[in-house]
Amino acid sequence: MPGEAMIEAHGLRKSFGETVALDGLDLEARAGTVLGVLGPNGAGKTTAVRILTTLSKPHCGEARVAGHDVVREPNAVQRMIGVAAQDATVDAVLSGRRNLVMIGRLCGLPRSDARARAAELLSRFGLADAADRIVKGYSGGMRRRLDLAAALVARPLVLFLDEPTTGLDPTSRLMMWEVIRSLVNDGTTLLLTTQYLDEADELADRIVVVDHGRAIAEGTPEELKRQVGGARLEVTLSEPQPEATRALAAFATGTVSASADNRHLRAPVNGNSGVATTVVRALDAAAITVEDVQVRPPSLDDVFMALTAGER
């Protein structure tokens, strides 16, 4: 089974009135891997997830999940998948435990199995103490974890997580990452959408960058970074000095950008060793006092900026 495509989508198109949500999107995830779908708000990520999870029908194109066509065999797909949507889709008036037992029963588990599975997931996701409280009183992080637990009740082969950490505080976000990593170790195939580049970098084996409803880049996180090339130079000045930008332009392989207070300057440079030293010397010669100089490999932020720059 490893290596087999568990999620395949070809040429998905969907529009809502005048708005084009998907404009010929292709996706593929192989068994046991994590596909990160990365894009800004409105890129079409949620629409893609809704189509792949049988909630919505594409106007064009086709998609298969675990070998089943999402439009023609929705029931077969539903038996294979778990979904945690962006808006928590649990029943706010029921307790966490009742939600999971209900979902287990609706997935066809006998009552006792559904209860056991609920208890197991509640304790695994740190919700055992809150298990019998009504979900309305849960924090955002708890709700997301319950939603994820709900997605896992039937031990799905393929899991879809739509922006699992959007709106969470940093602690809950790290906790969510831990949970997601442990799922991947279980061999589940995972499609994860996110607008956070570090999240895709952290969790995904392959990343598809989506913008305006289509894939604009694809590859491993390393490949994408290489695509942008070079390194990033970041200089912090003691006080804003206009000539600093000019001094840095001599080293930059692209434009030098400045922060609002003009103290932080950034520029792409080629990654030769000794760049930092040369830069400090040049700035020193121009009588510019420097607080900090860093040369780092490009982040996915840089990748994203570079890939979408032309369209904005």
Next chain:
Amino acid sequence: MIGVRRAIGDVVVMTGRNLVHIAREPLRLSDVTVQPILFTLLFIYVLGAGLVLPHHGSYTEFAIAGLLAMNLVTSAIGTAVGLSDDLGSGVIDRFRTLPMWKPAVLVGRSLTDLLTATLCALIVIATGLAVGWRPHGGAEGLIAGFAIFLLFSYALSWGCACIGLYTRDAESSQGIGLVVLFPLAIVSDALVPTQHMPTVVRTIADWNPVSAVTAAGRHLFGNPNPAAAIHAWPLQHAVLASLVWSLALLAVFAPLAIRLYRTQTAD
């Protein structure tokens, strides 16, 4: 395909879930608990005080079957509100991605509302007994009458399900439900005999399913039933007409609701 046993299991789970909702928010039940007591007392002591029935029957004896109809018809809005609430929350998307029998969401809702309608009817009967109403048709008559009211209420709740699915908004459902159900309850022989209504209104009232159901109830309870003197077919064959009306409503609205559920939740 999903087997019958799974489908029944899913309906049981959905009904159970709705009952937990009721247990958590019991005030939502006021339209089937407080309202029937209030309506019964108001109609009997206020309206009944000024009303003279043909053949000098007692208004209380006459009114209880009508009040059963009135309360069950107006509380059917609850189905519309409950479903539109569900549709407005994310939980419906969860149900739609589960390998369950999808109409269980609707059937579970209708069964929950059948249970609350039963509670509502029992409260009207109890209030009636407390203010001096008596059935004279024996236990069979009482049970048969009760069943006819509940069947009609169940059929009507599928009509209201369509309203809820169509509007997808609790307040709109309530509004539209009231506009449809209130005249349905009032333009009938439920609260006053139709004999003195203007011809057009009277014709509508005589053919209103609520009139047939109420007349069937009065007949089976052995209470004063002025409608028996009216020549309209549904009132001459009130029991049969009630069954036909209820089954016809079910045959139209249940498939329509299932279809609306599919189309209204897809995007």
